[in-house]
Every structure is written in structure tokens, then in C-alpha cells.
Amino acid sequence: MAILRFFLKLLSVALVLFQVGCGLMTQSSPVSKIRPGKDFLPDQTVAIAAFTNQMAEKHGFDKLALEAVFREVNRSERALQLITPDPVSKPKNWEAYRERIIDSSRIKAGVNFWKKHRRELKKAEKEYGVPAEIIVGIIGVESFYGKTKGNFRVIDVLTTLSVEYPEHPRREARMAFFRHELEQALLFARDAELDPLSLNGSYAGAIGFPQFMPGCIRQFGVDYDQDEMVDLGESPKDAIGSVANYLKKHGWVGGEEIVVQARVESVTPEQLKHFLGQGLEAKFSIAELLQDGVQIEEDVSTEQKYGLIDLQNGENPTEYWLATENFFAITKYNRSYFYAMSVVALGNAVKQARAPRLVRYRRN
Numbered sequence: 147m148a149i150l151r152f153f154l155k156l157l158s159v160a161l162v163l164f165q166v167g168c169g170l171m172t173q174s175s176p177v178s179k180i181r182p183g184k185d186f187l188p189d190q191t192v193a194i195a196a197f198t199n200q201m202a203e204k205h206g207f208d209k210l211a212l213e214a215v216f217r218e219v220n221r222s223e224r225a226l227q228l229i230t231p232d233p234v235s236k237p238k239n240w241e242a243y244r245e246r247i248i249d250s251s252r253i254k255a256g257v258n259f260w261k262k263h264r265r266e267l268k269k270a271e272k273e274y275g276v277p278a279e280i281i282v283g284i285i286g287v288e289s290f291y292g293k294t295k296g297n298f299r300v301i302d303v304l305t306t307l308s309v310e311y312p313e314h315p316r317r318e319a320r321m322a323f324f325r326h327e328l329e330q331a332l333l334f335a336r337d338a339e340l341d342p343l344s345l346n347g348s349y350a351g352a353i354g355f356p357q358f359m360p361g362c363i364r365q366f367g368v369d370y371d372q373d374e375m376v377d378l379g380e381s382p383k384d385a386i387g388s389v390a391n392y393l394k395k396h397g398w399v400g401g402e403e404i405v406v407q408a409r410v411e412s413v414t415p416e417q418l419k420h421f422l423g424q425g426l427e428a429k430f431s432i433a434e435l436l437q438d439g440v441q442i443e444e445d446v447s448t449e450q451k452y453g454l455i456d457l458q459n460g461e462n463p464t465e466y467w468l469a470t471e472n473f474f475a476i477t478k479y480n481r482s483y484f485y486a487m488s489v490v491a492l493g494n495a496v497k498q499a500r501a502p503r504l505v506r507y508r509r510n
């Protein structure tokens with residue numbers, strides 16, 4: 147019995163040692179095994195190792211395979227530089243913004259894009275109710291019709307921004323956002339049977355013609371050329387369907403207006419502040435707006451709601467517009483009036499540039 151007790155004791159000591167050893171191993175081994183690329187600091191390496199463990203536990207990733215991926219990941223100093231906000235905030239200037247985006251070369255590229263993909267644009271217009279010019283506007287503003295899709299390795303920039311971020315009031319939230327997108331990028335690559343290191347995009351990890359973040363691709367991406375994969379990097383057709391689907395899911399209503407120019411000279415400062423403080427939503431009836439002094443020169447639908455938006459012009463007078471929920475759907479793509487208005491303006495400019503050709507075509 148004494149001998150048996152002795153062996154049992156030995157066994158329990160061995161088990162305790164084994165458990166401690168295991169514990170130590172799980173803490174130390176990811177760091178040594180991962181060595182995520184080049185230039186990450188030790189605490190960032192630990193954070194990446196913890197992320198890898200979570201991906202294995204939560205989504206059943208093969209840990210060794212994932213560690214092999216992260217051994218190839220490099221810290222992107224350039225992404226950190228580019229994501230850092232401009233220290234001097236310049237006065238907002240819509241005219242300058244518009245001129246930077248809408249020039250003759252982008253309009254020409256837009257006309258060619260429309261011509262080449264007119265069937266899919268028409269199909270998307272029919273299926274989702276989103277006019278071709280808005281899809282053309284978004285793809286033009288986002289990537290110059292594929293010319294500026296970005297050549298950063300998505301996994302590099304997302305990993306970097308998930309463990310390091312410049313001084314910012316919402317620094318932690320931003321890093322959590324990029325960690326979520328890194329998770330989505332790995333899931334997307336696994337589902338699409340792609341090497342995650344092969345994904346290319348912008349310094350913030352936005353991919354392809356429409357510059358969708360990975361989570362967005364998984365949620366709103368559409369295989370519009372029906373080759374059984376959503377490929378926003380190489381397929382303009384997939385991009386067209388995905389942009390239309392995104393807008394539809396964010397409240398686009400087919401056949402409704404987008405914006406109407408307005409004047410506000412007769413609106414009291416308090417009321418103007420009230421209207422402008424609405425957020426990114428159309429909340430006011432046309433009767434309410436007109437009653438409080440907003441003036442418009444076109445007839446508009448009295449059925450739908452509007453929001454008043456201001457486009458500041460530096461030293462020059464601010465432009466005011468009434469915007470429908472369709473305009474605000476574009477702001478869900480990028481939370482900026484300037485952005486949404488440039489999409490509308492570019493789309494209209496491309497449409498107008500196309501018109502003479504259509505007229506000639508019809509005459510022939």
C-alpha cells in the first residue's frame with residue numbers, strides 16, 4: 147500500500163508539473179512561434195498571439211496554419227502615417243474638394259466604365275433601384291474605376307492598426323474596429339479559399355473597385371458575374387452588384403430624389419441649427435421646412451422626408467441642400483456630406499458626358 151501511495155503521489159506531482167508546464171507553454175510558445183513579422187514590439191507580438199488563439203477557439207482556425215500566416219505579416223509604418231489625421235484642420239471647402247475629385251480624366255474613365263459595364267449597371271438599377279450614375283459615382287470616387295485600388299497587403303495594415311494607432315480620442319475603439327476587420331479578412335479568405343496574404347487594398351484595408359472593408363464584403367458582397375466568388379479586386383461586375391446591394395440595404399428607395407438645392411436666408415439661426423443638427427437621417431417633412439423659411443425652386447415630393455445639409459465653402463457662402471434618405475444612404479458608405487455630394491456630382495457629370503454619344507447613337 148505504501149508503495150502504491152508513493153506512486154500515486156509521484157503521479158500527482160507529475161500531473162501538477164505537466165499542467166504548469168502546459169500553462170507556461172501556452173503563454174510563451176505563441177510569442178516564439180509567431181514572431182509576427184518584422185518590426186512589431188514585444189507587447190504587440192503578444193497581442194497578435196492572443197488574437198491568433200481567439201481565432202482558433204472562436205472560428206476553429208488551424209492554429210499552426212494561422213501562426214504561419216502571421217510569421218509573414220509585417221508592421222506597416224506607412225499605414226500608421228497615412229491614418230494619422232492632419233494636425234492642421236483646414237477650413238472646410240466643398241468647391242476645392244469637388245475640384246480635386248471631379249476632373250476631366252475621372253469623368254472620361256467613368257464614361258468608359260459605364261460603356262463597358264452598361265448591362266450590369268442596368269441590371270443593378272432594375273434589381274436594386276439604384277441609378278447607374280450613383281454606382282458609377284461611388285466606384286469613381288472610391289478607386290478611380292479601379293486605377294487606385296491600393297497596393298497594401300490587407301493583412302499587414304489591419305494587423306498593424308489593430309495593435310497600434312496614433313493619438314486619437316477614440317484610439318481604443320479604432321483599434322478594436324481594425325481587429326474586427328482583421329477577423330473578417332481571415333474569415334473571408336478562408337471562405338473564398340484564398341491565401342489571406344494575397345489580399346490587397348488601401349492603407350486602411352479597404353478592398354477593390356468599391357473599397358469595401360472585409361466585413362462589408364462578407365455582409366454585402368454580391369457575386370454579380372456568377373463565377374461563384376465575390377471578387378471586388380478583379381471583377382467590376384461584382385463591384386457594381388455589391389455597391390447597389392449595399393445602398394439598398396442602407397435605405398435606398400428606387401425612383402426617389404436625392405438632393406434639391408435650397409436657400410435659407412429666411413430661416414432663423416435657431417431653426418437652422420435645429421435642422422442642421424438632425425444627424426445622417428432625413429427627418430423633416432417638406433411642409434415643416436418650407437414653413438420655417440427654407441426655399442426651393444423645384445417641385446418635390448411631399449410624401450418623403452428630407453434633411454437640410456450644409457456644404458461649407460471656406461471664405462465663400464455655404465451651399466444648402468435638401469437631402470432625402472437616398473442621399474443619407476450614400477453617407478452610410480462614408481459619413482461625410484462632401485463625400486456623398488461628390489458621388490452625386492461625379493455620377494451626374496459622367497451621365498452628362500455620356501449623353502452626346504447616346505444622342506449620336508440614336509441618330510445613326
Ligand SMILES: [Ca+2]
Nearest residue numbers: 369373375384
Ligand atoms: Ca464573381
